[in-house]
Amino acid sequence: MSDDTEVAIRRTSNRPAAVVVRQRSQAELVLRRFLRHKAAVISLVLFVGVILLAFVGGALWRYDYADITSAPSVPPSFEHPFGTDNLGHDTFAQVLRGTQRSIEIALLIAFLAGLVGTLWGAFSGYYRGITDSVMMRFVDLVLTLPLLAVAAVLTRATSGSWWFVALVIAALQWAYVARVVRGVVLSLREKEYIEASRALGATDRWIIFRHVIPNALGPIIVNVTILVAAAILVETALSFLGLGVQPPDTSLGLLVSEAGTAVSTRPWLFYFPGVFIVVIALTINFIGDGLRDAFDPTQRKVRA
Amino acid sequence: MTGRETVLEVEDLTVSFPTEDGLVRAVRGVSYDLRQGEVLGIVGESGSGKSVTSMAVMGLLPGSAKVGGSVRFRGRELIGAPDKEMRSIRGGRIAMVFQDPMTSLNPVYPVGDQIAEAVRAHNDVSAAAARERAVELLAMMQIPRPRERARDYPHEFSGGMRQRVVIATAMANDPDVIIADEPTTALDVTVQAQVLRALETARAATDAAMVLITHDLGVVAGTADRVLVMYAGRPVELGSVDDIYYEPRMPYTLGLIGSLPRLDNARRGDRLIPITGSPPSLLELPPGCPFAPRCPMRQENCETAEPELLAASTADHLAACHFSADLEGRRPEDVFAQTSVDNAGGAR
Amino acid sequence: MLAYSFRRLLVSIPVIVASTFVVFLLVTLSGDPLANLKGRNPPPSPQVIAVEEQRLHLDEPMLQRYITWISGVVRGDFGPSVRTNLDIGHEIVTRFGVTVRLIAVAVLLALVLAVVVGVLSAVKQYSSTDYGFTFAAFLFLSMPSFWFAVLLKQGGISLNNLVGDRVVYTIGERSVVVDGGAWAQLADTAGHMVLPTISLALISFGAWSRFQRASMLDVLNSDYVLFARAKGLSRRRVVVRHALRTALIPMTTITALDFASLVSGAVIIETVFQWRGLGDFLVTSVNQRDAYAVLAWLLVVAVAVIVFNLIADLLYALLDPRIRYE
Numbered sequence: 001m002s003d004d005t006e007v008a009i010r011r012t013s014n015r016p017a018a019v020v021v022r023q024r025s026q027a028e029l030v031l032r033r034f035l036r037h038k039a040a041v042i043s044l045v046l047f048v049g050v051i052l053l054a055f056v057g058g059a060l061w062r063y064d065y066a067d068i069t070s071a072p073s074v075p076p077s078f079e080h081p082f083g084t085d086n087l088g089h090d091t092f093a094q095v096l097r098g099t100q101r102s103i104e105i106a107l108l109i110a111f112l113a114g115l116v117g118t119l120w121g122a123f124s125g126y127y128r129g130i131t132d133s134v135m136m137r138f139v140d141l142v143l144t145l146p147l148l149a150v151a152a153v154l155t156r157a158t159s160g161s162w163w164f165v166a167l168v169i170a171a172l173q174w175a176y177v178a179r180v181v182r183g184v185v186l187s188l189r190e191k192e193y194i195e196a197s198r199a200l201g202a203t204d205r206w207i208i209f210r211h212v213i214p215n216a217l218g219p220i221i222v223n224v225t226i227l228v229a230a231a232i233l234v235e236t237a238l239s240f241l242g243l244g245v246q247p248p249d250t251s252l253g254l255l256v257s258e259a260g261t262a263v264s265t266r267p268w269l270f271y272f273p274g275v276f277i278v279v280i281a282l283t284i285n286f287i288g289d290g291l292r293d294a295f296d297p298t299q300r301k302v303r304a
Numbered sequence: 305m306t307g308r309e310t311v312l313e314v315e316d317l318t319v320s321f322p323t324e325d326g327l328v329r330a331v332r333g334v335s336y337d338l339r340q341g342e343v344l345g346i347v348g349e350s351g352s353g354k355s356v357t358s359m360a361v362m363g364l365l366p367g368s369a370k371v372g373g374s375v376r377f378r379g380r381e382l383i384g385a386p387d388k389e390m391r392s393i394r395g396g397r398i399a400m401v402f403q404d405p406m407t408s409l410n411p412v413y414p415v416g417d418q419i420a421e422a423v424r425a426h427n428d429v430s431a432a433a434a435r436e437r438a439v440e441l442l443a444m445m446q447i448p449r450p451r452e453r454a455r456d457y458p459h460e461f462s463g464g465m466r467q468r469v470v471i472a473t474a475m476a477n478d479p480d481v482i483i484a485d486e487p488t489t490a491l492d493v494t495v496q497a498q499v500l501r502a503l504e505t506a507r508a509a510t511d512a513a514m515v516l517i518t519h520d521l522g523v524v525a526g527t528a529d530r531v532l533v534m535y536a537g538r539p540v541e542l543g544s545v546d547d548i549y550y551e552p553r554m555p556y557t558l559g560l561i562g563s564l565p566r567l568d569n570a571r572r573g574d575r576l577i578p579i580t581g582s583p584p585s586l587l588e589l590p591p592g593c594p595f596a597p598r599c600p601m602r603q604e605n606c607e608t609a610e611p612e613l614l615a616a617s618t619a620d621h622l623a624a625c626h627f628s629a630d631l632e633g634r635r636p637e638d639v640f641a642q643t644s645v646d647n648a649g650g651a652r
Numbered sequence: 653m654l655a656y657s658f659r660r661l662l663v664s665i666p667v668i669v670a671s672t673f674v675v676f677l678l679v680t681l682s683g684d685p686l687a688n689l690k691g692r693n694p695p696p697s698p699q700v701i702a703v704e705e706q707r708l709h710l711d712e713p714m715l716q717r718y719i720t721w722i723s724g725v726v727r728g729d730f731g732p733s734v735r736t737n738l739d740i741g742h743e744i745v746t747r748f749g750v751t752v753r754l755i756a757v758a759v760l761l762a763l764v765l766a767v768v769v770g771v772l773s774a775v776k777q778y779s780s781t782d783y784g785f786t787f788a789a790f791l792f793l794s795m796p797s798f799w800f801a802v803l804l805k806q807g808g809i810s811l812n813n814l815v816g817d818r819v820v821y822t823i824g825e826r827s828v829v830v831d832g833g834a835w836a837q838l839a840d841t842a843g844h845m846v847l848p849t850i851s852l853a854l855i856s857f858g859a860w861s862r863f864q865r866a867s868m869l870d871v872l873n874s875d876y877v878l879f880a881r882a883k884g885l886s887r888r889r890v891v892v893r894h895a896l897r898t899a900l901i902p903m904t905t906i907t908a909l910d911f912a913s914l915v916s917g918a919v920i921i922e923t924v925f926q927w928r929g930l931g932d933f934l935v936t937s938v939n940q941r942d943a944y945a946v947l948a949w950l951l952v953v954a955v956a957v958i959v960f961n962l963i964a965d966l967l968y969a970l971l972d973p974r975i976r977y978e
Contacts, residue, residue, distance in 0.1 A: 036324065039786075039787075137663070137666075137667060140664070140667050141667050141670050141671050141674070143912070144667060144668065144671040144912075144950075144954055144957075145671055145674060145675065146675070146916070146934070146949075146950060146953070147916065148916065148919060148934060148935070148938065149675055149678065149679065149934070149938055149946055149950070150675075150678060152682070152938040152939075153678040153679055153681070153682035153938070154678070154682075229793075229794060233794075233795075233796050233797070236796040236798070236799070237796065237797065237798065237916075237920055240796070240798045240920065240923075241919075241920075241923065241935060253796070256796065256798075256799055257798070260798070260802055263802060263806055264806070264809075270799075270802070274796070274799045274803075277794075277795075277796050277799065278791070278794050278795055278796075278799075281793070281794035281795070281796075282790055282791060282793075282794035284794075285790050285793055285794050286790060289790070362882060364878060364881055364882060387887070391884045391885075391886060392884065393884070394881065394882055394883070394884040395882055395883035395884030395885075396884050399882070399883075400879075400882040402875055402878070402879055402882075404875060407874060407875040407876060408875045408876055408878075408879040409876055409879070410876040410880065410894050410898065411876075411898065411972070411973070411974055412897060412898050412901075412971070412972060412973055421880075421883065421885065422883040422884070425883055425884045425885050426884055457973040457974070459973070459974045470879070473879075473883065477884075
């Protein structure tokens, strides 16, 4: 219904001044639909809050993540809101630091995988035929590579600095993005404006960058957003198996996995970083859901 | 036609949808009645409320819709009737044919089963008997080899054939009213006539009354007894086919006739005469006549008072226009040809 | 359809070969598989090391080692393991059984839950039920699998303490010794499976229920569902026979696509619950740089994924009459 309404509203704009209804741009419409999604808006606020807490709060907090205090293994208190570990590290400081790293890793993964996946998928879907087959077989190959094995090998070889972990995960995750983008592009390239552009003699590269990718931007943004959430979880899993970020650096995944053996004795070490992971992934997933609704309102139509 | 029993009475039907932008008033007071065996054409542009009207009659609007007024089937009030009662009416007494035959059949069931399902929804018969009836109905709809075809899936039929399957389903329970919502719009021109014939066959076989919804006055001309013209959720003209075609008393109707391609040379010149502009938003309708902004005849009071539907050329011919009397004997090109001049001058 | 599936099968063979080759290179380049042996105290004699090198084909050039492996596989020989006395072929078959049991039950559980929840959400769209289910789905989607598994494990331990008896097992895939007959065996296996299966199932449940909801909404808004209602069918019949039946079709594809991620999920779950399945096999093999063992793992998983996709294709064709003729 709301679709018809919007069309109707736009139509009224050529009426005399009796009715004042603005013509809305695409971006405005997307923003408006996003703001309608309450869970997404709340999540966005929460997510920004977590980021500020981690990056600004982490700098201001009275302990550094590497500080060793004189109070090992104390449960949460006013002095140490999240308690301390058996060496005396302040868990709150460590969680903030871990959140920074995890978010940095996830964003780097999303950026790299999004960029490579978009280009790969766009070219593959646009050219179709033999180019497409070869490019997609390569995607299949990447998808069959077990992340654990690849990460294990490469992390061992390079001592696991955080950006390298991100690079390894991105090297496999881009294939998912490529698949999605290709699917969108395959249907886009049949659209009239692409045909028209081709008929006017535009080069393939021009068409891909000026028409295909901009018009596939909605699904790309949605998928990359969800990829951020997935990346946080993948980093966690890798760190759990000892294949992710290596000490003395830390990440949320590493914190939880280090606490895995101490759940019964020092549960705060396990629960606080875990809750941070869940909150970050959950808010990003809801933001992604809001974006999906905003870009593709047909999903929300109701009739029956 | 006169003297036959009235089967369906729609009185002051209103439908509105709450949206985030406000209330969309899709139907604003539609009234008509339908006698047994009669065909009523409802004509209007998309968004004029003609489909919403029929969905309201069927009780198939989404829960968010606010429906007012009255719909009586053989004296029984249907608005607000419990779902159980509506179910026995839907498909039993009032059947419906949808616009797009490509999407109105379930892709995963054979067509025969889908017709038989409609039979069994209203009759306590065995599965075998219902299937037999389905074959019979397919045969009536001129589907070749109906017994074998009943076992085929929708994707194995052409668009025209699928629409005939839909019509067969609609006539399965010998309904009193068939509502056909743009039954030919989605089809190739070449099969449109076929489908209209099939509809007429179905109507004749069941002696049902029919509501034929379309945006194509040409379709109505050959099929309907009476025509209801709708604009912006309201009926703007109602009359017999002859009244509407030869004595239109509402500029919008006149415009529709003017934009109809014709092969005879009834009109001076060969050019079609378009109605400029587009229908108004149903969200914030101005107080006056909704057609006024596009109307070449508009006067000042058109923009302040919405005209009522009043008797025009005869008592059975109603039109909603302050100046319907002025339209007597005027042709589309007389009224609309000046439009461009008017607009160019930016007058008024 | 069958021809299409067969063609896909053929195409996947070179992909698997390429994939095993890449992984072989990675594992081989990651370090010396004999590091453990050489690091022993007292150091083993050069002869011992030379014998090991020969046994593991480490004296051959790298490409030759891969070719040795792949020509062995064709004959059913998975090559030597770094771990002496370990028959990779035999070991992986045993491990495979353990993991498949976990995945199969988890998939069934996740599917049933996802379909029920997805359909209820769609039918009651924008109700509090829908919002509740949506939140639950997103929550499971956002939980690190091992964190959730440890949570469940803790819950299991508390439950056992509360009842004062071992209701669910939190370690291992079965007890070493079980007294009693077949029933006792079955009960023991089931008791071990409860928590890991729930963990694995709920990980997939989040995404699948969302998918089922979207698919169901699509169908509920379709013309043929409206037409079915216009026939006078009951709402229940419309929802079950017309909507649900059709909305299930895309689920087969999504389940098949997710199979690979289920395997990696199983790796984590098995580690948490200390199952001796494929996951543990992979982690150990990677840690020991046991190249041939990692390759065997990859091969088994790849073949399982292909077989699973094939089943999904056939199921799809069975459910959707349009496919058979296209």
